[in-house]
Amino acid sequence: MRLHPAMKSSERKVIPFRTATMSTQIVAQVRDALFAKELRPGDFLGTEKELAERFAVSRIVARDALRTLEAQGVVEIKVGSGGGARIAEDHARLRELIAQAERRINDVAGFTRASREFHLAVAEASHNRVLVVQLISLQHVSWPAHNPTLTPSVARRVLDAHKELASLIEMRDGAGAGRLMDEHVKMIGARRVAEHRDKRRENPACC
Amino acid sequence: MRLHPAMKSSERKVIPFRTATMSTQIVAQVRDALFAKELRPGDFLGTEKELAERFAVSRIVARDALRTLEAQGVVEIKVGSGGGARIAEDHARLRELIAQAERRINDVAGFTRASREFHLAVAEASHNRVLVVQLISLQHVSWPAHNPTLTPSVARRVLDAHKELASLIEMRDGAGAGRLMDEHVKMIGARRVAEHRDKRRENPACC
DNA sequence: GAAAATTTGTTCGTATGTATC
DNA sequence: CGATACATACGAACAAATTTT
Numbered sequence: 001m002r003l004h005p006a007m008k009s010s011e012r013k014v015i016p017f018r019t020a021t022m023s024t025q026i027v028a029q030v031r032d033a034l035f036a037k038e039l040r041p042g043d044f045l046g047t048e049k050e051l052a053e054r055f056a057v058s059r060i061v062a063r064d065a066l067r068t069l070e071a072q073g074v075v076e077i078k079v080g081s082g083g084g085a086r087i088a089e090d091h092a093r094l095r096e097l098i099a100q101a102e103r104r105i106n107d108v109a110g111f112t113r114a115s116r117e118f119h120l121a122v123a124e125a126s127h128n129r130v131l132v133v134q135l136i137s138l139q140h141v142s143w144p145a146h147n148p149t150l151t152p153s154v155a156r157r158v159l160d161a162h163k164e165l166a167s168l169i170e171m172r173d174g175a176g177a178g179r180l181m182d183e184h185v186k187m188i189g190a191r192r193v194a195e196h197r198d199k200r201r202e203n204p205a206c207c
Numbered sequence: 208m209r210l211h212p213a214m215k216s217s218e219r220k221v222i223p224f225r226t227a228t229m230s231t232q233i234v235a236q237v238r239d240a241l242f243a244k245e246l247r248p249g250d251f252l253g254t255e256k257e258l259a260e261r262f263a264v265s266r267i268v269a270r271d272a273l274r275t276l277e278a279q280g281v282v283e284i285k286v287g288s289g290g291g292a293r294i295a296e297d298h299a300r301l302r303e304l305i306a307q308a309e310r311r312i313n314d315v316a317g318f319t320r321a322s323r324e325f326h327l328a329v330a331e332a333s334h335n336r337v338l339v340v341q342l343i344s345l346q347h348v349s350w351p352a353h354n355p356t357l358t359p360s361v362a363r364r365v366l367d368a369h370k371e372l373a374s375l376i377e378m379r380d381g382a383g384a385g386r387l388m389d390e391h392v393k394m395i396g397a398r399r400v401a402e403h404r405d406k407r408r409e410n411p412a413c414c
Numbered sequence: 415g416a417a418a419a420t421t422t423g424t425t426c427g428t429a430t431g432t433a434t435c
Numbered sequence: 436c437g438a439t440a441c442a443t444a445c446g447a448a449c450a451a452a453t454t455t456t
Binding site for chain 1: 439440441442443
């Protein structure tokens with residue numbers, strides 16, 4: 001069975017190998033469907049009972065899978081009538097865009113596009129329109145789509161940074177991850193814009 | 208039973224309120240103990256059965272909590288005799304990343320990557336999300352992947368600082384490690400920006 | 415290498431609290 | 436308010452995997 005990219009042992013030697021359980025297989029299938037856009041944010045995933053029937057497992061197994069998906073921020077669960085598991089909004093989209101970029105790590109144009117969309121999704125997730133503008137300018141400066149010098153290693157590093165960013169947002173830290181995120185983006189934007197301005201001043205023909 | 212600060216509903220209107228379950232309370236207690244350094248990486252947390260007895264809940268509830276903690280990367284679970292849940296080890300990861308960087312001290316790309324991962328691992332180990340944000344922004348801004356100006360002597364100095372940091376964190380000198388980390392990051396940032404400025408001054412066409 | 419002990423993985427049945435209609 | 440649907444929770448038991456003996 002195919003492992004989730006995040007489980008690749010090459011980059012995380014610390015994590016011991018653990019045989020694929022039924023619940024982990026369900027988790028993988030849900031995430032694969034999410035990345036393949038068969039599942040979209042907001043979609044109803046099902047109740048414990050439904051999932052158990054669909055995957056032909058007991059309710060406890062479905063429950064295990066839902067606990068994992070919930071902790072990963074992939075689904076949100078409601079109790080009571082009409083309840084069940086639904087694909088979470090922000091996290092799901094970020095993860096999806098990261099997966100896209102990962103699949104196109106050797107395709108410069110595709111990788112750049114996916115990364116740009118990721119930045120915008122982050123900004124949208126923060127619900128700050130000022131940030132969107134700043135990020136667009138940031139992308140123009142540091143992510144020229146026509147730049148053919150994007151090596152696989154560079155792509156990999158950017159990808160990792162994005163993953164960390166997504167994880168950070170997933171934390172939904174009570175201390176104010178949202179506010180910190182804003183400052184983070186503003187800082188990048190300001191710096192990049194300043195550098196760009198200086199660069200253009202010295203070499204008007206650039207970019 | 209005391210609730211985890213992250214569960215306060217007052218600050219998160221988006222997330223639908225969900226009654227505190229037994230398993231989430233166990234998760235909160237474990238994470239609190241980890242943050243308060245009552246639990247350290249590598250510590251044995253217990254088996255499902257033991258946890259169920261300790262918290263006076265059923266095995267299913269303990270299992271739910273472990274699924275969540277596992278998905279959050281807080282614990283690692285092994286089956287079989289001598290198995291059970293242990294607090295995820297991060298010292299080993301720090302040491303491994305330092306060793307990686309040391310092996311690639313003449314390989315700019317490899318060294319840069321290992322150092323970057325080290326920074327993040329340190330931030331994660333210190334459980335300080337402010338630092339995580341600072342480090343991510345630092346990487347975005349001042350660690351351009353195509354920067355070829357990383358000299359061996361600079362690399363050596365960074366490496367030594369990393370070793371010092373690792374030692375501090377292992378000593379569990381929380382306050383000291385946090386402050387030192389801050390200064391370390393600021394130093395790198397300043398240095399990088401200065402180098403970049405100097406480089407552009409010498410060769411305006413660069414970058 | 416084989417047997418035993420330990421632990422997680424999995425199933426079924428049942429009861430209870432809670433949200434929706 | 437009552438009925439319904441659902442997640443949460445408990446208990447007992449067997450299967451599978453892993454370590455220890």
